[in-house]
Amino acid sequence: MTDAPVAIRSGRIGPPAGPYSPAVRVGDLLFVSGQGPFGPDGRLRGESFGEQAHATFDNLEALAIAAGTDLSRAVRIGGYLADQADFAEWNAVCKERLREPYPARTTVPVELPGFAIEIDAVFWIPGVAR
Template sequence: MKEAVQTPDAAPAIGPYSQAVRFGNFVITSGQIPLTPSGELVAETIAEQTEQVIANLKAVLAAAGTDLDRVVKTTVFLADMNEFSGMNAVYEQHFSAPYPARSTVQVARLPRDVRVEIEVLAELH
């Protein structure tokens, strides 16, 4: 049975979806964008936006009962693939070997015209 995960410590859902869903031994997050828990947009560099996205992911995963060390798959959506190295520099500070599987794609547009969105699949503790 699936169970919604919600926390006030991450950006609120801005549509009809859950911040994450627990299902079996896994939690699947919705894509997190660089909004603060109060809903304000972090609109500076790709590095700053990626930091906020990862902070949101950490909070959602903690609410689900897991953490970044249990992430097995990430999907990164970038508005501009030229910002890959800036995103990746922050990303690698938060994940350790063995690294999760990852897909990174450039998209035409992201919600609120942000630069980065990341979703993850993690095993529960």
């Protein structure tokens, strides 16, 4: 039996900026769209790269919790950095926020409009029958 996709939202993050779901659960997997360092009011949270990275992880975590999982069950993350010079700090934040076994990860430099980082992710949701 295959589960139909279910959109996941959280009141702890702002609404999507376009025609997409913040996250979609299919079976025991959660696919989270790129999240940035924005609060529920749409305002930028944090000035430094580290502050923005933590705020972005907070948004990922809010969606994960809404779907019945948490950051410890991330199986893949993608980091999109406005400045590749922030790579070492990105590694430090990942080490602080994630646990071993660390998820598979991709990091790429991109142009971001006025913020330092965006993160997307895939999570495993334990206890969901397949």
